[in-house]
Amino acid sequence: MKAITIKQPWASLVVHGIKDIENRTWPCPRKYIGQRVFIHAAGSHGRKFSIDLTDAQTKAAFATIAIETMFGNMPFGSIIGSVEIVGCSINHPSIWAEKTDTDNKGYYANPIYNWVLANPIQFNKPIENVKGKLSFWEYPGINEVKIECPECGSIEIAIEDYTTAPFPTFLHSCNKCGYVIMESEWNK
CATH class of the missing domain: 2.30.130.30 (Hypothetical protein.)
Known part of the structure; x- marks a missing residue:
């Protein structure tokens, strides 16, 4: 980012x-x-x-x-x-x-x-x-995090997006299956 x-x-x-x-x-x-x-x-x-x-x-x-x-x-x-x-x-x-x-x-x-x-x-x-x-x-630090999709197991996660609904958080989506992952769900 x-x-x-x-x-x-x-x-x-x-x-x-x-x-x-x-x-x-x-x-x-x-x-x-x-x-x-x-x-x-x-x-x-x-x-x-x-x-x-x-x-x-x-x-x-x-x-x-x-x-x-x-x-x-x-x-x-x-x-x-x-x-x-x-x-x-x-x-x-x-x-x-x-x-x-x-x-x-x-x-x-x-x-x-x-x-x-x-x-x-x-x-x-x-x-x-x-x-x-x-x-x-x-600043590459945040995009360097490897996130495994809990739905399909892929680590091909799209660059984060930001949303305020239902509360401020970063969202990531799996390039393989489309599953949306909230920042609080991934293991760093």
């Missing part, structure tokens, strides 16, 4: 469902729109953290950061969850979106692209000691 590295505290805010935009200087490639990606918390801190304190979402963000930092729970160098990228725009109305000015001809000068995020999942236990990379990168 693809992963993207984000500095803290932004990575934690994304998986907590507080920050719904990831700002980048390049547009999100179309092939990733509608896809779920892992969120990797970088090994270092972000440098700036200044936002409007009067907004309810901003107050919630600071409460989350305070709890994670006070108790030493803010993870670094770890995959901490996943999120769906559902869109990419410039000047999104979210409080998290960095805005781009236009030049005197009405064109965006040095645009900041606002990747729209949805359906975050925070892992109960981060996947620790993972080195991040620039851009999108493949």
